[in-house]
Amino acid sequence: MSARTLFDKVWDYHTVGILPSGQTQLLIGLHLIHEVTSPQAFAMLRERGLKVLYPDRTVATVDHIVPTDNQARPFVDVLAEEMMQALEKSCKEHNIRFYNIGSGSQGIVHVIAPELGLTQPGMTIACGDSHTSTHGAFGAIAFGIGTSQVRDVLASQTLALSKLKVRKIEVNGKLPAGVYAKDVILHIIRTLGVKGGVGYAYEFAGTTFEQMSMEERMTVCNMAIEGGARCGYVNPDEVTFEYLKGRDFAPKGEDWEKAVEWWTSIRSDEDAVYDDVVTFEAAEIAPTVTWGITPGQGIAINEVVPTPESMPESERAIAQEAYHYMHLSPGAPLQGTKVDVCFIGSCTNGRLSDLREAAKYARGKRVAEGVKAFVVPGSERVKQEAEAEGLDKIFLEAGFEWREPGCSMCLAMNPDKLQGNQISASSSNRNFKGRQGSSTGRTLLMSPAMVVAAAVKGEVADVRELL
Structure with missing residues (x-):
């Protein structure tokens, strides 16, 4: 088989079939939901008499509308309280794992999934939120989706998507003092433009990203969407494995060793061909x-x-x-x-x-x-x-x-x-x-x-x- 990028490998592994439209029907390994884009999706399921097909592959939390000063229930904001109740009811009805306020693991959806070890290399991940690209930091292919697509994933665990081109963005060297991952991604977006990534997945590569922690990589992938890319990712490596080891949902024992072996195999091949390559020098990036x-x-x-x-x-x-x-x-x-x-x-x-x-x-x-x-x-x-x-x-x-x-x-x-x-x-x-x-x-x-x-x-x- 010819050399492939991580994006190609993960896409191929999750392809269910090619639809008459020419789009790929893609299996979604992990579906993350929250209180804002899910109530209408669950309502659509009820109207059609449908169930959540794989509730064990769906995980919920609350983040967008929750107050950060006083979280006593019921919330002062009536609409926010209604959204909370709707999600609580739907999770109970469909037997979905739910990290509510006070659970010890509630938080922003793109923060809790990595820290729980739910996000893993080689996965396809979807969430009704633009910044789902965050999870690409682990070598996952992660898409933000709309409410009707949330419904589709709940009902079928698949999405209809057109395959993307892949742009490799290389940044090399050590970042100067006072310069952070946020500066790197703002510099990239400033240079390539907010529409520069339309039709692309961004693969972030080079020594600068290799030196970054997982949390820094998450910052970069989080904003790939702001550069027009549909998703952004970093190839999994020892930094990734070290971060995941021992987390709640990470593989254990022999399964861990097998997982690391497979995660390593999905890295982009050294001679993989990209649709475009752009390079930057870390030393040239300022706050x-x-x-x-x-x-x-x-x-x-x-x-x-x-x-x-x-x-x-x-x-x-x-x-x-x-x-x-x-x-x-x-x-x-x-x-x-x-x-x-x-x-x-x-x-x-x-x-x-x-x-x-x-x-x-x-x-x-x-x-x-x-x-x-x-x-x-x-x-x-x-x-x-x-x-x-x-x-x-x-x-x-x-x-x-x-x-x-x-x-x-x-x-x-x-x-x-x-x-x-x-x-x-x-x-x-x-x-x-x-x-x-x-x-x-x-x-x-x-x-x-x-x-x-x-x-x-x-x-x-x-x-x-x-x-």
Whole structure:
């Protein structure tokens, strides 16, 4: 057989058949659900008298609408409480494993599945959430899907999908001090564009990714979708295996040895042929911040907001829209821009290593007067582990709020929202208009370390100055 990429191998292993449309009917190994995109899907099943075909391959949690300050039930938000009850009822009815608040394992769906060992190399994974690409960090092929597709997976454990091309994105070298996985992916998206990955799976390769921890790789794969790619992945290696070993759902004993052997075999072949290859040097990446209204509108912290003349003509209209919405002038520095809210959390940067790194910069500092700063752990386990290490005390002493797990101000389907035209320094993944709960609120995406720098200075700042 000719040399193949991991994407090709996993796709072929999970192909049930080719449909008359030319699409592949793909078996989905793991289906993750939450409270927002599943109620309608379960309702569709009931209307058709269908059951969940493989409930043991479906896992549920709650994250999007849960409050992070007071999680007492019933929720103050009536709609949020209805969504919670609908998921609780459906999971009970269909015998689906459910990690509810207080279970010890509740949290953001893309945080809990890896930490439980549910996410494994070679899997196909689907979830009714854009950032399902996160799970590709393990060498899985993971897709965000819509509500009708959630219904399809519940009923048939398969999806109808068109096969993607594969672009290899190589980053080589050691990242400079103060530069993180978030900066790497923002730099890639800035360079290739938010539509650059349309029709592609992104394979992240090179020595920079090889040196990254699993949680850093998850940050990168999480935002592959923001570059237009349908999924992103990293080939499994010893870092992957070390992370998974001993976790709740990881194979044990002899099964572990067999699993590692198979996981190793699905790595992209050395002579695999790619549809495209793009290379970057780690040394050339600086702390990166978005200035506009797409994740592709980013600059290094020491650069200025780009002028229309410096852009391709196709990008000028959205740049003009961004200048107006963000109240920024072309050619002006972003550094020094006042911030109102600083948020550390989300499925991009709400894991333990993110909180540890942020705490390094927060230790002994104080949040600037007039700035609301808060930290939201990605899961109950992350919260417990962070508290065991005393990270909560570091943040509290610095003037940050310490919250309960949830998606929080990433998308503001909960009480955590921007007010008016506040500016947020956010470790989340999207800076679209109104994304953080206010139709005029403005979002600047950056690494958790950079969020701490902004909180302490009260303005967009270079984290390297806090080193």
